[in-house]
Amino acid sequence: MLLRYSLVLAATLAVLGPAHASGKGCLPEGSFTMMGQKTLIKNCMSNNGVPQVKFVEGCRGLSEFTVQFGDQPAKIADLAACPTGAWGVCEKLFGAPMSSLCHLRDASALKDTEASCQSGDGTWRKG
Numbered sequence: 001m002l003l004r005y006s007l008v009l010a011a012t013l014a015v016l017g018p019a020h021a022s023g024k025g026c027l028p029e030g031s032f033t034m035m036g037q038k039t040l041i042k043n044c045m046s047n048n049g050v051p052q053v054k055f056v057e058g059c060r061g062l063s064e065f066t067v068q069f070g071d072q073p074a075k076i077a078d079l080a081a082c083p084t085g086a087w088g089v090c091e092k093l094f095g096a097p098m099s100s101l102c103h104l105r106d107a108s109a110l111k112d113t114e115a116s117c118q119s120g121d122g123t124w125r126k127g
Contacts, residue, residue, distance in 0.1 A: 024048075025082040026059035027103075030074030032066040041066065041074055042103045044082035049097030058098075086127035090117035101127070 027044040041062070047055045063074045086101035087110055093100060100122075102113055114124045 025079035026055075026062075027077040027079055027082065028059065028062040028074040029077070030063070030066045030072060032069040032071045034069055039109075044079065044086070044101040044103060046082045046099040046101060047097075048099060055098070088114060088117075088127050089125050090114075090120075090122040091125070093117060093120045093122035095121060 024047045025044050027042070029042050031038055031040045033039070045055075045059060045062070050058070059076050059078075063076050066072065066074045082099075082101045083103070086103050088102045090100040090102070090113070092098075100117070102110065117124045
């Protein structure tokens with residue numbers, strides 16, 4: 001399970017580096033299936049200093065990430081800011097100035113997401 005969440009978080013930053021999102025947040029919603037397990041995606045990415053073009057590419061990459069597993073593209077909502085009420089937040093994943101706010105996880109998945117965040121040099125805090 002940790003592998004799946006690491007892939008989602010890594011895919012976000014692999015693409016960071018035009019245009020869909022113009023605000024400080026983008027909220028992908030979708031799912032992908034890996035090794036017979038379906039994973040729901042609903043993590044709002046909050047831009048805390050990533051150049052806007054790279055942030056936009058990262059948001060688009062999240063949508064395309066699900067297609068690589070044979071699923072539908074994730075829907076991306078462009079937001080002025082991420083919604084409140086996240087279950088957990090991964091800050092500065094891989095040293096990037098952005099946060100991933102986890103809005104849709106069960107208890108075990110949230111624990112895996114926390115471990116994935118920390119393995120990517122991010123700082124985890126409960127929502």
